[in-house]
Every structure is written in C-alpha cells, then in structure tokens.
Amino acid sequence: MTADTRRRPKNNVDGETFRDMCRAFAEREIKPRWQQADRDAKFPREFYVAAAQAGLIGLHTPESLGGADLGVTEEAISIEEQAKVNPNLAIVALIQGVAGSLLAEHGSEVHHRLVRENIAGTRLLALAVTEPEAGSDVQNVKTSARRDGDHWVLDGIKSFITLGGDCDTMTVLARTDPSQGRHGMHFFAVDRDTPGVQTSQIKAYANRPVPTYRVMLDNVRVPEERRLAAGFGAIMAGFNRERVMVAARWLGHMQTALAWAIDYAKVRQQFGKPIGANQSIAFKLAQGHVDVQAARHLTYHAAARWDSGVPVKDIILDVSSAKLFVTQAVYRITQDALHIGGGWGITEELPAMRMALDALVAPVTVGSYEIQLRVIAKQLGLPCD
Ligand SMILES: Cc1cc2nc3c(=O)[nH]c(=O)nc-3n(C[C@H](O)[C@H](O)[C@H](O)COP(=O)(O)OP(=O)(O)OC[C@H]3O[C@@H](n4cnc5c(N)ncnc54)[C@H](O)[C@@H]3O)c2cc1C
Structure with a gap:
C-alpha cells in the first residue's frame, strides 16, 4: 500500500451477522479474562490464539496469505464489539492488523510466512x-x-x-x-x-x-x-487505517460507559428521587447519546471511504475528524460517568473509575488531539506548521 495506490477488499459479509459473531466472541473470550489481566498487568496470550481461531486476526489480509480479505468496515465492527467488553484486549487484533499489513503489503515470501503464522495464531506481532x-x-x-x-x-x-x-x-x-x-x-x-x-x-x-x-x-x-520495502511513508498510510480502528475502539467503550451511567442515574436515589431526574445529570447523558450517534457516523463514514478504494490522501480529513471527535467524546462520557458515580465512582465497587482510567489513553495514541487538529488544519489549506 502506498499513499496513492490501494488494494480494495475482495470479500464482504452481512454486517449484522458478522457483528453478532464478534459480540459472541467478546462475551466468550474477553469477559472471563480481562479483569484478571487488568489486575496482573499481564497479557493473556491464549486470548490471541482464540482470536486467531475465531478468524479475527488478518481480517484485512488477502486470502492467499490466509486472511479474510474483508474491509476496514468489518475490522471496525470487530474492534467496536470487542471494545464494548474491554477496550484493551480489543487492540490485539488492531496491532496485528497494522504490523501484519506492513509484512503482507511490503514484504517478500520470507515476510509472508510470518503473516501466515500470525493469522494461524502462532506468531504474535508488535x-x-x-x-x-x-x-x-x-x-x-x-x-x-x-x-x-x-x-x-x-x-x-x-x-x-x-x-x-x-x-x-x-x-x-x-x-x-x-x-x-x-x-x-x-x-x-x-x-x-x-x-x-x-x-x-x-x-x-x-x-x-x-x-x-x-x-x-x-x-x-x-x-x-x-528488511521490508517500506518505511516512513508506509507507516503514515498505516496510521490512517489504525486511526479508524482506534475510533472504533473508543466508540465501543463509550457505549458501555454511557449505558452504565444511564442505568445508575435511573436507580441511584437522592432527595427522594433518582439522580437522573435532575436536568444537570440527565442532560449530560442526553449529550452522551448524541456523541455516540455522531461518533458512530464519523467512524463508519471513514471506514467506508477506506473501503471505496480512493487514495489515502483523499480520506485523511475524514479519518482525522473521526479519530479526534471519538477520542474527545469518550473522554467526556467516561468523565461524566465517573462524576455521576459520586464518591462510589472512584471505588472498586463501581466500574466508572476503571472506564475513565482506560479512556485517558484515547487522546494520546496514534496521533494526539493536537496532531489530529494539525492534520485537519493542513487539509483545510491552512499554513499550520
Ligand atoms: C498505551 C499506549 C500504547 C502505545 N502503543 C504503541 C505501539 O504499539 N507502537 C508504537 O510505536 N508506539 C506506541 N505508543 C506510542 C504513542 O504512539 C505515542 O505515545 C504518541 O505518538 C505520543 O508520543 P509521546 O508519548 O512521546 O508524546 P509527545 O510527542 O511528547 O507529546 C506530548 C504532548 O505534546 C503535544 N504535542 C507534540 N507535538 C505537538 C505539536 N507539534 N503541536 C502541539 N502539540 C504537540 C502532544 O499532543 C502531547 O499532548 C503507545 C502509547 C501508549 C500510551
């Protein structure tokens, strides 16, 4: 893949059926593992093997290398559904996709062997x-x-x-x-x-x-x-795809955080009524709902632009807009959820603090807020350095 030429995905699947499959995978393989992994700060390697066995590693890779040859849209669906359960284990497939694409698209048969092993679940990449x-x-x-x-x-x-x-x-x-x-x-x-x-x-x-x-x-x-026939230019193009995946990751996480906060605001009683009866609380959650809708549209619009095969330079604005908005929105929603949790919010008895802590990474990776704003300003023709 270069900035101007790109392979279009060969296959497609029914989006809702695929989403159901990814959701079932996340419930089965992430739910029972993530809390222990979080406590130990230790990667459960068997999770990568399970993802490979479920066909979720190498979604974007050509069939000739063992992949599914699907589009960025399907990769985003997979990551969004996994991130609803845990936003961290959801990035395993994302990292494999970015590193694996470098090997698949810019490598020789030596590298392609590594890709096949990666997709088979026997070679974890970074x-x-x-x-x-x-x-x-x-x-x-x-x-x-x-x-x-x-x-x-x-x-x-x-x-x-x-x-x-x-x-x-x-x-x-x-x-x-x-x-x-x-x-x-x-x-x-x-x-x-x-x-x-x-x-x-x-x-x-x-x-x-x-x-x-x-x-x-x-x-x-x-x-x-x-050695790969790829360097700075290839990773810049790769980052543009990774940014769509990162948007999908935080889109998944923000939905879980918002759903939790809405439920809590309905059941937590103060002054003889649910705290969600106060406009100051209810409006935060209403705003969160709109943020989720906007985040979904921006993320899947950027993914569809990728899958349309237009040159990378023509989708940078869509990708950076999605990445910026979603990472800002997940920050707002998780901070609001933490606030709605009150004193209990910072305890281990509620999930609010864990969700807010994880979302702190959102503004930083694969190009921070400022870097996305810089990219967008340049795309608008501004003389921004
Ligand atoms: C959890 C996590 C996982 C990661 N995984 C990987 C990985 O797998 N592989 C990998 O290679 N890297 C990885 N990274 C690195 C990540 O991509 C970098 O952290 C990121 O690029 C920012 O770099 P930095 O942390 O050095 O911050 P800095 O670049 O030092 O930035 C510090 C602050 O300055 C701001 N800033 C910098 N330049 C400008 C500017 N020109 N204008 C305005 N503000 C600016 C930034 O926005 C930021 O707020 C990971 C990071 C984290 C936190």
Missing part, C-alpha cells in the same frame, strides 16, 4: 515505531540500521511498544540512510529472541491487560531478507 525522543514526531526516529554484509545491525531504544515483551516478532522502524531524512528509513521484522533485544515493561495505570514495553536494541543482527 509494531515498534515510537522512541523516547520520537513520539508525535516520527521523523525523529534515531534507531540506526547499519549494513554489514548480508545483515543489518540495529541499535536504539523503542518505547511504548504494545506487546513488545510478549510478541514473537516486531516490525521495527530504523534509519538506514541518515542522509535521506524521512526517506532513509526501513522496517525490519525482528524476532524478539534475537541476541541483543531486551524488553522491560512500562508500568501504567491504564491499558493494563495489553502492556507496553521499552525495547532495547543493542548490536542486533538482522538478515537483509528481513
């Missing part, structure tokens, strides 16, 4: 782009790749790598030719057990079932055949 000094500014990636015969030698530090310490293989963005700026970068498929790769978990208050890691690369030798 995406390693971010560094301590290259977060929003991906162009500032410093990890170096130096050619040495038929190998490359990688050195650097990656940070916030989801599943970095759990995966089998990570797609690592490194600088192959410093004189070429952002054009002098390539991805490498690096196995986690390669000598010189070390990982350490970053302890966090949110996103705990699917932890992030620091990944240290010290003199890591990677064969030339593991």
